[in-house]
Amino acid sequence: MRIAVLGGDGFCGWPVALHLSRHGHDVTVVDSLVRRRTDDELGVESLTPVRPLPERLAAWWEVTGLVVRHVRLDLAREPERLAALLAAERPEAVVHLAEQRAAPYSMRDAAHKRYTVDTNVNATHNLLAALVEVGLDAHVVHLGTMGVYGYETAAVDLPEGYLHVSYPDRTGASIERDVLYPTRPGSVYHLTKSLDQLLFQFYAQNDGLRITDLHQGIVWGTQTPETRLDPRLVNRFDYDGDYGTVLNRFLVQAALGLPLTVHGTGGQTRAFINLEDTVRCVRLAVESGDAVVGGRVRIMNQVAETLRVRDLAAMLHRLLGAEVAHVPNPRAEAAENELEVRTDQLRDLGLEPILLEERLLEESLETARRYAGRVDPARVPATACWNAERRAAAAPAEAGR
Template structure:
């Protein structure tokens, strides 16, 4: 297959491109380097140093003999987007190319507007490009489990059958997002479903949980192929923060009472989920949704898991929650689609022991302590 990966310079886009290339697909890689610009804006870098896009592409050619076809540009530019799709003529497009951090979208009005404009307009331009160039292209879009929020009913895979006043229908699952970033993903999902229903496009929406881990079989082949390890309070994940705090001998900072529950999966499972989705496409006119997670943890439980796995003394400290979210809540997620296609998940405890602690220990001098504590507050966005 010919697969175009959008956002291919990012944390997940880069290892996904390598995984697909290693699986024998012809891969195009597109990015506008916005994620690197966020580093400059916030004054924080990836814990693990990353090479330039050009160096990465050349390194992959050297170690694998395979070529990645690069495109540099912005999806909010409709002419560029259509030209890139027409130029590469993909069978499938994997879409990571969005501002991905909830805290970033909640800094202030400007960041909220940027997030929604960048994400929603970029995806709309992509839908029009697919419809114009080849409606048979399969769009694999990275959504988020955060679209659903924490409803008091089971979270189905994208769709819900309801009976109301004696009549039954199948509708998109109700969404209750918790940030302007998550709202942008909801808008994407509705726009993509509309394009499938009206134009006959085919799409798979992967509602992804929190991804952890930094190494895949392909990125391990050469240090120049490393992907990001984000730990700061804006772009870093809670697990990365806990691991760094454990290695540095700091208390693990849990927001609120720690009863919030999150769906999670390992980075090797993420790239494999995308391969499975690409190789088993949705039907024309179908908007297919997979919940992409393998385990779920309460934040307090996650902190205890890290503390127990680390070979040393670790304390846990609770901070005032900077977010506005439910604490104690019901959380039961249906996620059968990807296992049904053959996904065999990795376990969190093994990843912590085998990978995360040594990575942090090897790069501990790059940690900026001040970046670990929350600086963005949901209600503070009104005053920013």
Template sequence: MRTLVLGGDGFCGWPSALHLSAHGHDVTVVDNFVRRRTDEELGVRSLTPIRSLAERVQAWREVTGRDIAVVELDLAHDYDRLVDLLATVRPDAIVHFAEQRAAPYSMKSPAHKRYTIDNNLNGTHNLLAAVVQLGLDTHVVHLGTMGVYGYESVPVDLPEGYLTVSYVDRVGDTHSRDILYPTQPGSVYHLTKSLDQLLFQFYCRNDGVRITDLHQGIVWGTQTEETALDERLINRFDYDGDYGTVLNRFLVQAAIGYPLTVHGTGGQTRAFINIRDTVRCIRLAVESASDVSGRVRVMNQVTETHRVADLADLIATTTGATVHRLPNPRAEADANDLAVRNDRLLGLGLDPTRLATGLLGESVDIAQKYADRVDVARIPCTSFWNEGRRVAYEQHT
């Protein structure tokens, strides 16, 4: 299959591009490298020493004999070049990772909020409009987030995208239909993923675009079978207060003897997935395009749920680290329950990698190996959901 990977230089995109290439896909990576420039803006760098994209694809060619094409393009602002690229490649599948993906970064300032809205919504809309303009029968696979469901405790396992509601009309007849699960975004970033869903509904209904939206949990780990083949293929690993997701941040904190920072009560329950499963899910989604017609297919791309405080205790027990509780910079419930359906990806053959399977050790080893690259000043959170959260945090620290 000819497969475009938009955002293919990023944390999920790069290992997915390699995995697809390893399984015979003819892969073109598209990226505008904004994520590398954001590192410069924030004064941080990946824990792991990532190479330039040119070096990465050269190494992949040397190690496997397989080619990955590279196109530098801004999905949100280079519409005409996007159309030309799609007309040339005529991809069977397009995997769309190319969005600003950090909730704290999206809440940093009005400029960061506006950038996140502009980048994510324009990027997604440009892609859909270009596919329709060219009349392509391509399958669009988008990375969404579990965060669109919100984190209220609800008495059901979260369904995959749709909720069946029944209602009684004026003559007393009962009807039922599937509606998009009501979204409850907790940040401007999550808001863009919620709005992306409406773009998908519209283009699917109006133009018949075939779309899969993957509601992904928090990704942990860094290496996959393919990135581990050569040090030049290593994946990025973010640990800073904006981009470092909770479990990876704990691993780095433990590796350098910095207390694990739990925000609020730690009673927040979140959904997780290992990066090795992310890349498998992407391939399963891409290769099951024949299942997609009529409506947007939503799949929950998660393998397990954990309470943040339990994760901190697990890492503390495994590594001897201490735990430090801080006021929560986010406006969110102190505690929630979370249970999630993930039948669709399991049905396609996903065999989940769980925390208990020992891969935590691999991540601890990576964190320890590159611990001398950590800048401890970048670990604390510097983005706050509102002024009250900032004041409470600063008074405490």
């Protein structure tokens, strides 16, 4: 299949592009490389020494004999070039991962909020409008987030995107409908993913676009069978307080002998998935595209399991003796929540998820230890505050960190 991987230089996108290529697909990476510039803005770099994209692609060809091309293009700001690319390449599937994806980054200040909304909403909308303009029936597979559901405790197993509701019409007869599950975004980033859902619904209904939206949990791990083939293929490993995901940051803290910074009580329950499952799920979604019809967006929860943050910290304490430090939570969120999630659709497609086990943490820990010399310990704690007053109050303390 001809597949365009938008955001194919990123943490999930790079291993997705290689995995699809290795499974016989003809892959073009479309990426503005903005994520590399964001590292410069934040004054951090990936824990792993990520090679420039042309070098990565040359190494992939050298090691496997497979060609993956790159087109440098900003989806949000170059809509005409995007339409021209789609018209010329005519991909059969478009995997869309090209968004600003860090919740803390999106909450830093008004400029970062605007940047996140402008980038994410326009990137998604430009893609959908271009597909209609070009008349291309490509299946869109979007990486969304479990965060759109919010994290209040609900006594249900979260359904996959839709809530079945019945309500009485004027005569008292029952009307039955599936509606998008009410969103409760916890950051501007999550808000943009909620807005994406409405864009998808509109274009599926109005134009018959075929769309799969994957509501993904927090990704842990860093390597996949493809990125392990050569050191030049190594994947990103973000450990900083903006882009680092919770478990990967804990691993770096543990490797450096720093306390694991648990926000508040650590009672937050979140959905997790290993990176190897992320790439498998995206392939399963792409390869089952014939089952997706216009009119209704297919929404699948891309989750292996749910875990409580303090239990993760306790596991690393048991495994490595890492100390745990409870720090004030910079986010505005429930201190404790329950979370159960339905994942029937991806399991029906063949997903047998990797569950977090101590032995599986070893490889990530080994990576963290190998590159520990590249870590700036001051950049590990999350500093972006959700609440403006607390942000102002925290400023002097943060400066001293």
